[in-house]
C-alpha cells in the first residue's frame with residue numbers, strides 16, 4: 001500500500017467526487033429518517049494543502065484553488081453550496097470524504113470509516129475528533145461491504161474510493177458490489193474511478209452495473225483529452241440507486257464545473273442513466 005492521498009488532495013478529481021458526494025448527502029438529508037454513511041477507503045480525512053505532499057504535486061492548483069477563483073453562478077453555485085460549506089469550514093486545509101460526510105450529516109445519522117494504512121488511520125481519527133456518530137475502523141474496505149451491511153437504519157450511502165494501484169481493483173469493485181447488493185440492495189452506492197482509457201473504462205462500468213443489477217447513473221468529467229501514460233485528466237463516479245434528483249442536478253452542476261476547471265476549449269462531461 002504505497003498510495004497516499006495527500007499528494008492528490010483537492011485536485012480536479014477530488015472536486016468532482018466531493019461535489020457529487022455533497023449533493024447525495026444533501027438529497028438524503030431532505031428526509032428526516034436517519035441514514036448511515038460507510039466510507040470503505042476513507043483516507044486521512046484532512047489534508048494540509050501547504051504541506052510537503054500537496055506542494056510536491058501542486059494538484060490542488062488545478063482543482064479546488066482554480067474552482068474557488070472561478071466559481072460558477074446561478075443554479076450551479078446553489079448546488080455547490082454544501083460542498084463549499086465543507087471546504088470553507090476546514091480551510092486552509094482540504095477536507096477528504098470523511099470530513100465532508102461529518103459536516104453534512106445530522107445528529108440522527110451515523111458514519112463508519114475504514115482505512116488500512118496505519119498513518120492515514122491515526123490521522124483520520126485525529127481529523128474526526130470526538131463524535132459519537134462516528135466509528136473509525138482499521139478494517140479492509142472490501143470486508144466492510146460484507147460485515148457492515150445492511151446498516152440498521154436501512155438507509156445509507158456507501159462510498160467506494162479505492163486507490164486503483166492494482167489493475168485488479170475494478171474487478172474487486174464489481175465483486176464487492178455484487179456481495180453488498182445481497183445484503184443491502186436499496187443502498188446508494190458511489191463508486192469513484194479514474195478514466196485512463198475509454199475502452200477499458202466502458203468494460204469496467206458494464207461489469208459493475210451488471211454485478212449491481214440496479215439502476216445507475218454514470219457521471220464523468222474530463223479536463224483534457226486523456227493520453228496513454230499521460231497524467232490523470234478524466235475521472236468518473238458511478239452512482240448505483242441514485243437519489244432521483246441527482247441526474248437533473250448533475251446536468252447543471254457538471255457543465256459548470258467544466259467551465260470552472262477545464263481549459264476554455266477542452267474538457268467534457270457525461271451524465272448518463274443506465275437502467
Ligand SMILES: C[S@@+](CC[C@H](N)C(=O)[O-])C[C@H]1O[C@@H](n2cnc3c(N)ncnc32)[C@H](O)[C@@H]1O
Pocket residue numbers: 001003004005017039040041042043044045095096097098114115116117120139140141142161162163
Ligand atoms: C483514494 S484514497 C481515499 C480518499 C478519500 N475517500 C477521500 O475522498 O478523501 C484511498 C485510501 O484507501 C486506503 N486503502 C487502500 N486499500 C484499502 C483497503 N483494502 N481497505 C481500506 N482502505 C484501503 C489507502 O490507504 C488510501 O488512504
